[in-house]
Amino acid sequence: xxxxxxxxxxxxxxxxxxxxxxxxxxxxxxxxxxxxxxxxxxxxxxxxxxxxxxxxxxxxxxxxxxxxxxxxxxxxxxxxxxxxxxxxxxxxxxxxxxxxxxxxxxxxxxxxxxxxxxxxxxxxxxxxxxxxxxxxxxxxxxxxxxxxxxxxxxxxxxxxxxxxxxxxxxxxxxxxxxxxxxxxxxxxxxxxxxxxxxxxxxxxxxxxxxxxxxxxxxxxxxxxxxxxxxxxxxxxxxxxxxxxxxxxxxxxxxxxxxxxxxxxxxxxxxxxxxxxxxxxxxxxxxxxxxxxxxxxxxxxxxxxxxxxxxxxxxxxxxxxxxxxxxxxxxxxxxxxxxxxxxxxxxxxxxxxxxxxxxxxxxxxxxxxxxxxxxxxxxxxxxxxxxxxxxxxxxxxxxxxxxxxxxxxxxxxxxxxxxxxxxxxxxxxxxxxxxxx
Ligand SMILES: Cc1cc2nc3c(=O)[nH]c(=O)nc-3n(C[C@H](O)[C@H](O)[C@H](O)COP(=O)(O)OP(=O)(O)OC[C@H]3O[C@@H](n4cnc5c(N)ncnc54)[C@H](O)[C@@H]3O)c2cc1C
Numbered sequence: 001x002x003x004x005x006x007x008x009x010x011x012x013x014x015x016x017x018x019x020x021x022x023x024x025x026x027x028x029x030x031x032x033x034x035x036x037x038x039x040x041x042x043x044x045x046x047x048x049x050x051x052x053x054x055x056x057x058x059x060x061x062x063x064x065x066x067x068x069x070x071x072x073x074x075x076x077x078x079x080x081x082x083x084x085x086x087x088x089x090x091x092x093x094x095x096x097x098x099x100x101x102x103x104x105x106x107x108x109x110x111x112x113x114x115x116x117x118x119x120x121x122x123x124x125x126x127x128x129x130x131x132x133x134x135x136x137x138x139x140x141x142x143x144x145x146x147x148x149x150x151x152x153x154x155x156x157x158x159x160x161x162x163x164x165x166x167x168x169x170x171x172x173x174x175x176x177x178x179x180x181x182x183x184x185x186x187x188x189x190x191x192x193x194x195x196x197x198x199x200x201x202x203x204x205x206x207x208x209x210x211x212x213x214x215x216x217x218x219x220x221x222x223x224x225x226x227x228x229x230x231x232x233x234x235x236x237x238x239x240x241x242x243x244x245x246x247x248x249x250x251x252x253x254x255x256x257x258x259x260x261x262x263x264x265x266x267x268x269x270x271x272x273x274x275x276x277x278x279x280x281x282x283x284x285x286x287x288x289x290x291x292x293x294x295x296x297x298x299x300x301x302x303x304x305x306x307x308x309x310x311x312x313x314x315x316x317x318x319x320x321x322x323x324x325x326x327x328x329x330x331x332x333x334x335x336x337x338x339x340x341x342x343x344x345x346x347x348x349x350x351x352x353x354x355x356x357x358x359x360x361x362x363x364x365x366x367x368x369x370x371x372x373x374x375x376x377x378x379x380x381x382x383x384x385x386x387x388x389x390x391x392x393x394x395x396x397x398x399x400x401x402x403x404x405x406x407x408x409x410x411x412x413x414x415x416x417x418x419x420x421x422x423x424x425x426x427x428x429x430x431x432x433x434x435x436x
Contacts, residue, residue: 013106013309013324020332049412112269137422165266166203168357295347
C-alpha cells in the first residue's frame with residue numbers, strides 16, 4: 001500500500017503541499033471544510049464589489065483533477081488522534097475517520113478579537129468568502145439604509161465606516177470603501193451624497209502599515225488622508241456594539257464613534273487544532289494559538305506530523321502566503337526524501353520575497369529586500385504578482401476584466417448582495433446611544 005499523506009486545509013499551505021507531492025509515491029487525501037482554495041489577499045475586493053467570489057476561490061477538486069494521487073474530501077476536522085494516526089472530519093451528521101502515515105496540518109487562522117469575541121456580531125472580520133459577502137452586504141447596504149432616513153442625523157451612522165486595524169487588510173479595506181463612496185457610488189443616490197461618507201481607520205499602534213518601516217508608513221498615512229480617510233493611531237477599541245465603537249486614545253481621552261458598519265481587521269487566532277496537537281505532544285502553542293514547531297516544521301515528538309502556514313510559530317515568521325507555500329514545499333521535499341531514503345532537507349530556510357499592500361487605485365507600497373517602492377510603480381508590481389499567483393487561467397482573465405472596469409472606469413461589477421447575507425445588521429432595531 002502506498003504511503004498515506006493526509007493534508008488538512010485547502011489554503012496556501014494545504015493546496016501547495018498536495019501539489020508538491022504530485023510526483024511522490026504517496027496517496028494524498030486533502031480534507032478541508034470548504035470546497036475551494038481561497039486567495040485571501042483579494043478578499044477585500046470581493047467585499048467591496050470589484051471581484052466575484054469565484055474569481056478568488058476556484059474549486060479545489062478542479063485544481064487537483066489531473067493529479068491522480070490526490071483525493072479531496074469536504075469536512076471540518078474535529079479531532080486529530082496522534083496515537084492512532086487518524087483524522088476525524090465531519091459534514092453535518094456525516095462523520096469520517098481517515099488514517100494517515102504522514103499528516104500535514106495547514107488549517108490556518110481565523111479572526112481574533114483578543115478575548116473580546118462579543119465584538120464579532122458587530123464588527124465582522126475578513127477571512128472567508130462568507131465574511132467577504134457579509135461585508136459586501138453591510139457596506140453597500142449601509143448606503144441603501146442611509147438613503148431611507150428622513151433626517152441627516154439618522155443617516156450619519158450609516159454613512160460612517162469604521163475599520164479597526166491598519167495592517168494591509170485594514171488599509172486596503174478603508175481605501176476601497178473611500179474609493180467606492182467617492183467614485184463608484186457618486187451619482188447613484190438621490191437623497192444622500194455618498195461622497196460625504198466618513199471612513200475612519202483606527203490603529204492601536206503608532207502608525208499604519210508599521211511592518212513596512214517608518215518611511216512607507218508615513219507616506220501611506222499621507223496617501224490615505226489625501227483620500228479623505230480619517231486615520232487615528234494610538235487608538236484602542238474598548239467596546240463595539242450595534243451602534244458604534246468606543247475608543248480610548250493614548251493621551252487618556254476617549255470617544256464614542258457612532259457607526260452602523262464596523263469592520264475588524266486587527267488580529268488573527270490560529271486554528272484550535274493547534275491546541276489539540278499540543279495537548280497530545282511535547283509542543284507548545286503561543287498566544288496566537290500557533291504551534292511551536294521544530295526547525296524542520298515537524299511537531300515536537302512527532303516527525304510524521306508537519307504544521308505549516310498560519311498555524312505554525314517558528315523564528316517569528318509572519319503569517320503570509322509565502323511562508324505557507326514555502327513551508328508546504330519544504331514538507332513535501334522532506335516526505336519525498338524519507339520515502340526515497342535520501343538525506344532530509346533539514347531546517348526550513350524561509351526566503352523573504354518581500355511584501356506589498358495597496359492603498360487605492362494606482363497606489364501601493366512594496367518592500368522587496370532593501371528596495372522600497374511606492375505609488376504607481378508599487379501598484380503595478382502588486383498587479384503583476386497577484387495575477388501571477390491567482391490560481392486558474394479563467395480566474396486570471398476574468399479578474400483582469402473586472403480590474404479594468406473598476407480601475408480604468410468607475411464601476412464595480414459585483415455589487416449584488418442580499419439582506420440575508422447582512423446577518424440582520426441592516427434590519428435589526430438599533431437603539432442609538434444618546435450623545436455625550
Ligand atoms: C484579508 C487577508 C488578506 C491577506 N493578504 C495577504 C497578502 O497580501 N500577502 C500575503 O502574503 N498574505 C496575505 N494574507 C495572509 C495569507 O492569506 C495567509 O498567510 C495564508 O493564507 C496562510 O495559509 P494557510 O494555508 O496557513 O491558511 P489558509 O490559507 O487560511 O488555509 C486554511 C485552510 O484550512 C481550512 N480549515 C480550517 N480549519 C479547518 C478544519 N478544522 N477542518 C478542515 N479544514 C479547515 C480552511 O477552510 C482553509 O482551506 C492575507 C490574509 C487575509 C485574511
